[in-house]
Amino acid sequence: RGCRVHYCFFNLGGAAHEIGVRQVAHYLWNRFGSSHRVRFVAINFEPVVGEILEKIDDGQMGVILKRMMVRAASKVAERYGVQALVTGEALGQVSSQTLTNLRLIDNVSDTLILRPLISYDKEHIINLARQIGTEDFARTMPEYCGVISKSPTVKAVKSKIEAEEEKFDFSILDKVVEEANNVDIREIAQQTEQEVVEVETVNGFGPNDVILDIRSVDEQEDKPLKVEGIDVVSLPFYKLSTKFGDLDQNRTWLLWCERGVMSRLQALYLREQGFNNVKVYRP
Template structure:
């Protein structure tokens, strides 16, 4: 039977030891950090509907509760260095402490190796003995009970935390994540792909006291969105405490369509990364977010060579932080296992692989500038303005119904989203031409009592627009495969 089970009839006290970094701050900073720490603790327990009382001892935080789930939850609050559960007992003399320890551990150490570890907390001038005095006195008493002292390979750990009026005994101490309380360093925006890297990068910044919102660029429609929502949900439920995080969703399929039409294939992957950072900067301009967080690791893939990272970088109002830059992939995966995101991330397909042939590995900023100049400069602003913003509570809500179809519905008006020149070169019978750049702003002028089939060159812009129209009451569909599919479905020319 564990010590916690022996004390199960008493109200559980979970003692939290604070991260060393918190304890060394100047008094005013320490007070601010500790206030945020207490709010995060209350939020973490409140989210699980755990009744509790928090007692701030400055050098420790005591959480009184009768719900043992609290131990695991508090072990995931940033700022917790160590934690153990016990109950407070009063003492007046060292003999009182030895008697209490003996009553708890005599039977547990009989015929076993044990070690006593005592520490005094608080104003040490209030003690007339030191930690070693207590360790020797209690150790002697437990030897008389049949135990054998072994400081290197003890079978029973006798932990004692001594305060001026109270003593706590414990048999095991759990590790917390340490770091700084989330929120003390302000707020940032973390780019989430659903893979190992972005989740681990987010966790590392949370550990450094940064409150995060998340930004997801949808490249694959509902399957991609569903995967990223699940990863974000797992990360947030376990590690985000004390503030209301949000997930921003920007549909990037029109960007891919633009690139595939106007940009050389070997630059697709690299330019996509730059445009994501640019879009992140646009979102961050609301004044809430101080920085962008990405999961890039130097040399891991073609877009993350030193040359390419330099080429991606453009002057932005928002700095970009890359906490994984010096990590190996196996280190990232090991960390994903520790923080609980490995299983969910391992099942996320690769949506960023765009094809385009062998990707460039040593680009320059000037080369990438030239490729970017081929794109519609207003597209990013339009897509960011149409983004969805979800609270963490909304991540589990059903996604929009899939809007893609492989045929032309019998009652549908076919809407060609290509340019007027492309429409003139080939058009589907009775189709109308509304270029995407116009449709995104003016489509709501069309009547809602019609069925619409939207198509573009590859089916990405049309999917974006159809999904945007569905919540507005339109019966809108997107033709999967775009122009190629429609040409196959078109009636033979007379």
């Protein structure tokens, strides 16, 4: 509807988790909103999760985690003059997304919360993801929120939630919001380049090297990559997390994409996973 959309990411799984989400955010911005200057705000929520796991009753953890996220996002929204929060929740899809629980989650903030997927079922959401090109991202993205509670409540009681939250040290929440990393989404490529200094970028190749074309299938079909004197193997970026280990690990793999953004992100991700035989190819 013409609104500028910023991205607020709660990191629960370390560097690899953030790399994956950066890929999605950059893809969406590049495809649908590249005319706008957009923020990518990353909040390290691991200390908050640790405090919840240590002090909060198991059944209340999911709702309280979401309440903490809304509190944090509202603070970020206020800082940057953002008018509303947007989430991807769908009614009844998971335990925290019942009407009772959503109402309790919303109660912690005066900021308008929009839920465009609220009435959609899972198949409808998957079809939408397929249409906009994010289905494969979602399929390979690890899920972290689900591990926080073994038996979450589907009908939380306000007084009980508030009593549990009295055990929580809110200075932890304030600290992670204060230390949130705010990046212009146009600078993700540049920042990633700085972060992957340990991953070599090359414009030539040796006898043991193979170029790994990580573009999407459509991009590869439209503009096939052919480089004289070296093998080129196709493996779309969204399959790297599950398929890279099947490749010959005695070879050195030179990751390549058109602009170099995804290849840098994926090189960092693979290094996080323990693969040291990767470089970024920029001819």
